[in-house]
Amino acid sequence: MASVRQIARRIRSVENTAKITKAMAMIAASKLRRSQDAATQGRSYAENMAAIVSNVVSQMNEDESHQPLLESRLIKNAGIAIIAPDRGLTGGLNANIFRSVSDFIKSQSSPIKVVAIGKKSVDFTRRNDIETIAEYTGIGDRPGPGDTLPIAADIAEAFSNEKVDSFHIAYGQFVNTTLQRPVIEPLLPVIPSEVVSNSVGYIFEPNAAEVLRRLLPRYLETLVHHAILEGNASEQSARMVAMNQATDNANDMVGDLTLLMNKLRQETITTELLDIVGGVAALES
Amino acid sequence: MKLEVVTTEETVFSEDVDIVIAPGAEGQLGILPRHASLLTALNSGDIVVRKDGQESVITVNGGFLEVAGDHVRILANSNQ
Numbered sequence: 001m002a003s004v005r006q007i008a009r010r011i012r013s014v015e016n017t018a019k020i021t022k023a024m025a026m027i028a029a030s031k032l033r034r035s036q037d038a039a040t041q042g043r044s045y046a047e048n049m050a051a052i053v054s055n056v057v058s059q060m061n062e063d064e065s066h067q068p069l070l071e072s073r074l075i076k077n078a079g080i081a082i083i084a085p086d087r088g089l090t091g092g093l094n095a096n097i098f099r100s101v102s103d104f105i106k107s108q109s110s111p112i113k114v115v116a117i118g119k120k121s122v123d124f125t126r127r128n129d130i131e132t133i134a135e136y137t138g139i140g141d142r143p144g145p146g147d148t149l150p151i152a153a154d155i156a157e158a159f160s161n162e163k164v165d166s167f168h169i170a171y172g173q174f175v176n177t178t179l180q181r182p183v184i185e186p187l188l189p190v191i192p193s194e195v196v197s198n199s200v201g202y203i204f205e206p207n208a209a210e211v212l213r214r215l216l217p218r219y220l221e222t223l224v225h226h227a228i229l230e231g232n233a234s235e236q237s238a239r240m241v242a243m244n245q246a247t248d249n250a251n252d253m254v255g256d257l258t259l260l261m262n263k264l265r266q267e268t269i270t271t272e273l274l275d276i277v278g279g280v281a282a283l284e285s
Numbered sequence: 286m287k288l289e290v291v292t293t294e295e296t297v298f299s300e301d302v303d304i305v306i307a308p309g310a311e312g313q314l315g316i317l318p319r320h321a322s323l324l325t326a327l328n329s330g331d332i333v334v335r336k337d338g339q340e341s342v343i344t345v346n347g348g349f350l351e352v353a354g355d356h357v358r359i360l361a362n363s364n365q
Contacts, residue, residue: 038294045291048358052351056324145293145362202351205311205325214326215349218360225293 004268007261011254018250024089025243031141032177032236038142039174039229046226053190053219056202056212067209068160069216072189078110079133079164081155081187083171083227084121085235086137091242093172093180093234098124100182101170105130113164115155117228133158141232145221148228152221159188171227172234178241180234187223190216286318288334290343290359297361298334298343305357306333307350316350316357323352332359 002010057070084097101124105112114130116122119137124130134154139147158164167188172180204211288305290298305316308330316323327350332343348361 041295042293044296045293045360048289048291049360052324052349052358052360055353202322202324205309205314205323210310211324211326211349218349218362222293 002264004261004265007257007264011257011261014250014253014257018247018254021243021246021250025240025247028236028240028243032233032240035141035229035233035236036174039226039233042226042229046222049219049222053215056208056215057190067212067216069156069188069220070190072191073162073165075110075165077113077164078108079113079115079155079158079167079188080104080184081115081117081151081167081169081224081227082121082124083169083231084118084124085231086119086139088120089242090235090238091245093182093238094120096180097170097172097182100184102128104168104170104184110165113158115151115158117151118231133163139228141236143225143228143232145225148225149221151228152217152224155187155224156217156220169224169227171231172238174230174233174237177237180238185223185227187220190219286316286355286357288357288359290332290345290361292361300336302334302336302357304335306335307359308332308345309350316352318355320352320357322354323350325350327359327361 080101082097082101084094088094112130114121114125114132116125116132116135117139122132122135122137125132125135134151136151155167159167166186168184169187170182170184173183175181202208286302286305288298288300288302289296303318307314307316308328310326310328314325327345327348329346330344332345334341334343343361345359345361348359351358351360
């Protein structure tokens with residue numbers, strides 16, 4: 001049985017843990033606001049871009065649409081970009097992302113090559129002995145276009161060089177503060193989404209092929225950039241929730257331990273009193 | 286005619302306008318209401334917007350301009 005003093009020490013240690021987790025939750029909360037803004041504000045650009053691309057691609061004819069990023073080939077090697085946080089303490093988020101990636105890899109019949117984004121993602125490829133094309137860590141909480149452009153460029157290059165014949169992207173989609181969903185979306189070759197009903201016959205300047213040649217890399221960059229922003233918002237919200245939970249748990253634990261300590265102290269006092277009373281009674285008789 | 290200018294970070298401009306003058310890949314182009322559907326790359330430069338005689342200027346670092354129906358969308362590259 002632990003002594004009163006041991007329990008007191010334990011309580012202090014748990015209280016300190018609670019302070020740390022509380023501070024981490026508050027940091028995550030303040031970062032979350034900015035990450036969330038960035039992710040939601042960028043959505044408009046990403047959606048507009050997707051609408052234009054699908055409009056253009058759907059009205060291209062065969063030889064105009066011959067673009068390296070549109071080419072569908074027989075898949076000999078499949079590529080996937082995995083976006084995961086640099087740090088842990090995000091509750092189940094990382095585990096969920098990697099579980100769905102593992103399932104995806106198992107479902108592919110061809111060898112997998114990975115572009116790992118985030119330290120946890122690099123760790124994942126090492127642990128599972130997966131070949132990587134490129135690794136990026138330390139992108140930070142506020143990635144600008146300059147941070148994400150090289151990633152998109154690497155992906156485009158690997159695809160154009162036929163190192164891989166398809167590309168997916170995996171990240172934690174930010175649904176709301178308590179819900180982040182791991183998603184895997186196809187990236188390359190660019191497949192035009194369903195033809196929009198009000199699809200319009202465009203005039204292209206300078207010409208369709210040239211516009212498309214400039215548009216597609218931008219489209220890829222946008223998708224990658226947006227996925228990273230989403231991943232970031234997911235990371236911060238997952239960490240905030242996990243750390244709030246940890247703080248609550250620590251406070252519960254302090255309550256339980258304090259109760260235990262008081263009981264123990266009372267017990268000690270009672271036994272001591274009994275001893276004294278017993279001793280007095282023995283002397284008197 | 287509605288003009289929307291968006292960058293990867295934010296929506297810069299979203300208002301009704303009378304005319305848009307943009308630095309297209311093939312030279313300056315002015316867009317008035319009821320313009321035919323058009324998609325062009327943009328060079329770096331200034332987009333001039335006029336509304337009721339009021340003029341405003343938005344600087345872009347390249348991007349794309351789309352005209353569809355009565356809607357002009359400009360996807361501007363970020364200035365970084």
